Amino acid sequence: MPQIFHPSMNTIARVSIFGAVFILTAIIALLLLVVRSPYVTDVGVVREQPVPFSHKHHVGDVGLDCRYCHTSVEDSSFAGIPPTKTCMNCHSQLFTESAMLQPVRDSFATGQPLHWTRVHDVPDFVYFDHSIHIHKGIGCVKCHGPVNEMPLMWREQTLHMKWCLDCHRQPELFVGDRANVFNTAIDVQLDPVAANALVDKYHIQSKTDCYTCHR
Amino acid sequence: MAEHDNKTTAADLLHGDYTYGTVTDKISAVVLSGRTPRSWYVGFAIAFALVMLLLWAVTYLFVRGVGIWGIDIPVAWGFAIVNFVWWIGIGHAGTLISAILLLLRQEWRTSINRFAEAMTLFAVACAGMFPLLHLGRPEYFYYLIPYPATTGVWPQFRSPLMWDFFAVSTYATVSVLFWYVGLIPDMATLRDRATGRFAQITYGILSMGWRGSARHWLRYQRAYLILAGLATPLVVSVHSIVSLDFAVSIVPGWHSTIFPPYFVAGAIYSGFAMVLTIAIPLRKVYSLQDLVTIRHLDNMAKVMLASGMVVAYGYIMETFIAWYSGNIFEQYMMYNRMFGPYGWCYWLLIACNIAIPQLLWFRAMRRSVPALFILALVINVGMWLERFVIVVVSLHRDHLPSSWGMYYPTVWDWATLLGSLGLFAALLFVFIRLLPMISIFEMRELVEEKQEQAP
Numbered sequence: 001m002p003q004i005f006h007p008s009m010n011t012i013a014r015v016s017i018f019g020a021v022f023i024l025t026a027i028i029a030l031l032l033l034v035v036r037s038p039y040v041t042d043v044g045v046v047r048e049q050p051v052p053f054s055h056k057h058h059v060g061d062v063g064l065d066c067r068y069c070h071t072s073v074e075d076s077s078f079a080g081i082p083p084t085k086t087c088m089n090c091h092s093q094l095f096t097e098s099a100m101l102q103p104v105r106d107s108f109a110t111g112q113p114l115h116w117t118r119v120h121d122v123p124d125f126v127y128f129d130h131s132i133h134i135h136k137g138i139g140c141v142k143c144h145g146p147v148n149e150m151p152l153m154w155r156e157q158t159l160h161m162k163w164c165l166d167c168h169r170q171p172e173l174f175v176g177d178r179a180n181v182f183n184t185a186i187d188v189q190l191d192p193v194a195a196n197a198l199v200d201k202y203h204i205q206s207k208t209d210c211y212t213c214h215r
Numbered sequence: 216m217a218e219h220d221n222k223t224t225a226a227d228l229l230h231g232d233y234t235y236g237t238v239t240d241k242i243s244a245v246v247l248s249g250r251t252p253r254s255w256y257v258g259f260a261i262a263f264a265l266v267m268l269l270l271w272a273v274t275y276l277f278v279r280g281v282g283i284w285g286i287d288i289p290v291a292w293g294f295a296i297v298n299f300v301w302w303i304g305i306g307h308a309g310t311l312i313s314a315i316l317l318l319l320r321q322e323w324r325t326s327i328n329r330f331a332e333a334m335t336l337f338a339v340a341c342a343g344m345f346p347l348l349h350l351g352r353p354e355y356f357y358y359l360i361p362y363p364a365t366t367g368v369w370p371q372f373r374s375p376l377m378w379d380f381f382a383v384s385t386y387a388t389v390s391v392l393f394w395y396v397g398l399i400p401d402m403a404t405l406r407d408r409a410t411g412r413f414a415q416i417t418y419g420i421l422s423m424g425w426r427g428s429a430r431h432w433l434r435y436q437r438a439y440l441i442l443a444g445l446a447t448p449l450v451v452s453v454h455s456i457v458s459l460d461f462a463v464s465i466v467p468g469w470h471s472t473i474f475p476p477y478f479v480a481g482a483i484y485s486g487f488a489m490v491l492t493i494a495i496p497l498r499k500v501y502s503l504q505d506l507v508t509i510r511h512l513d514n515m516a517k518v519m520l521a522s523g524m525v526v527a528y529g530y531i532m533e534t535f536i537a538w539y540s541g542n543i544f545e546q547y548m549m550y551n552r553m554f555g556p557y558g559w560c561y562w563l564l565i566a567c568n569i570a571i572p573q574l575l576w577f578r579a580m581r582r583s584v585p586a587l588f589i590l591a592l593v594i595n596v597g598m599w600l601e602r603f604v605i606v607v608v609s610l611h612r613d614h615l616p617s618s619w620g621m622y623y624p625t626v627w628d629w630a631t632l633l634g635s636l637g638l639f640a641a642l643l644f645v646f647i648r649l650l651p652m653i654s655i656f657e658m659r660e661l662v663e664e665k666q667e668q669a670p
Contacts, residue, residue, distance in 0.1 A: 004406065004419045013424065035365055162367025 060148035265637020290622035302342035308486025309335025468609030477529030485598035567597025
């Protein structure tokens with residue numbers, strides 16, 4: 001009776017046994033890595049904007065306060081995107097001939113708002129409120145990163161639920177003095193005694209119930 | 216039968232005058248001869264039509280959601296859970312036969328273990344389908360798997376539904392392994408006997424290079440025994456954990472410590488009923504009366520009777536405890552079960568599971584093939600009704616009378632149940648056609664034993 005299989009099948013069979021284990025493991029590991037990669041999370045990926053607005057220039061060099069543009073951050077869930085008029089407060093006098101600013105002037109002339117691309121957007125099933133975080137001493141840079149060093153805006157954090165929970169489970173690792181919330185230069189972790197004192201002072205509760213965010 | 220002795224001899228388990236060659240011919244011919252009986256085509260056609268019904272029902276379910284079923288509050292667990300528990304219970308016989316009876320050296324298992332294991336796998340496949348359909352959003356079933364998710368949360372490890380996921384998936388995995396390892400020497404037999412190139416290659420790959428050397432057999436026996444040892448606790452654990460899905464809750468009729476052993480006994484009961492339901496037509500159609508003998512049917516009937524008595528004890532204890540506890544909710548639950556709107560289900564289940572199977576005490580009944588077949592069907596129905604009574608009747612009137620309600624299955628509930636029966640049958644038909652339904656090499660061992668025992 002002739003052989004059904006060529007002798008090379010011996011090697012193929014052995015390789016396939018090990019391969020099945022390692023390839024399956026590799027596929028699962030790859031999937032877990034991909035969902036955490038910038039390809040999916042957009043961390044560090046610069047978004048294209050209608051005008052190349054530089055936070056580095058306006059915050060880092062000029063020294064504008066966050067609230068100059070994001071006016072509702074202390075009172076509302078939404079920090080607020082400034083109207084074109086806010087830009088024109090200065091740019092009616094400065095760089096009035098700049099080509100880069102042409103869309104701003106057009107917007108001001110026509111009344112059509114600029115279509116900024118939103119960089120930080122949590123899903124609609126997540127309830128997020130800026131004001132409560134500001135009032136509990138969570139500095140802007142804790143989530144948004146060093147915006148004073150970003151020529152163009154990118155996402156500094158994954159916005160994964162785990163990232164939210166990391167802070168909600170251990171707020172003492174992230175809390176800062178309320179007075180420094182808008183200070184982009186201060187992004188330090190307080191020593192445990194001071195941090196826990198602030199947690200007590202601000203009545204910060206470790207809110208991890210589902211309905212805290214999924215209302 | 217003049218003198219009835221309790222010792223089963225090889226001659227009881229293998230009739231006729233078989234040699235190694237002829238017993239191999241007999242079993243492998245079903246797969247290799249290509250002469251498929253007409254009844255196979257008829258049966259498969261019916262089963263296939265039911266699979267199409269299942270696909271239709273499931274597709275509509277995915278489009279519209281679980282609202283097409285009769286479930287509502289208070290009865291949020293309807294047919295899907297009833298069917299799940301029923302199927303997973305049926306899936307217990309295979310591993311019991313292959314693992315526990317192997318360890319207990321019950322040799323009569325050899326001619327029924329292969330298709331009982333296959334039946335187990337297909338029943339577990341049917342069972343596994345139902346919780347996923349019941350999820351409503353089946354694409355999120357992977358939330359049950361503990362993996363490092365970007366959400367930073369884990370499944371609720373304190374929930375029996377979570378344990379259930381592990382119990383059933385472990386059981387399915389070990390059952391597949393057990394079945395496959397048992398098939399390897401027979402795959403090699405088929406490889407060597409097949410004439411077509413495709414069959415040679417397919418069975419060749421599946422037999423994993425089996426040559427039947429002494430070393431192969433040594434390792435094979437070790438692996439098989441280890442797997443049997445692994446599978447044995449699973450026979451008890453799976454349905455225990457399924458029962459905890461109910462017992463851990465506080466619903467009257469569910470919150471009961473007797474549930475795990477009572478469920479396990481019920482599982483073995485229904486599993487053996489299903490093995491008989493399949494074995495009886497199979498031995499007839501393929502003329503396997505010499506291999507699956509009356510002695511086998513008799514033994515299975517005895518296991519059924521024993522496990523049925525444990526189930527009966529469970530029913531009696533439930534009733535007794537309802538009275539003895541003095542708990543008004545338990546008492547009302549029992550009263551409602553017997554005399555409420557679903558009372559007829561309870562009495563039908565008592566008839567099917569306890570009253571009628573008492574006929575098995577009679578030797579003549581155990582050895583009458585048609586009677587045994589009808590009894591097996593009756594027990595299958597009874598065990599389904601038991602799960603219906605436990606799931607639906609307990610839920611429909613619980614602690615709070617203001618939220619009482621009725622459950623009426625819709626046409627989609629029935630279509631899914633019938634469809635799952637079709638899927639089970641279709642898989643069995645394919646199995647019978649493509650793989651040896653009786654372990655060939657174990658039958659050869661039996662031939663040898665018979666020759667040794669012969670005077």
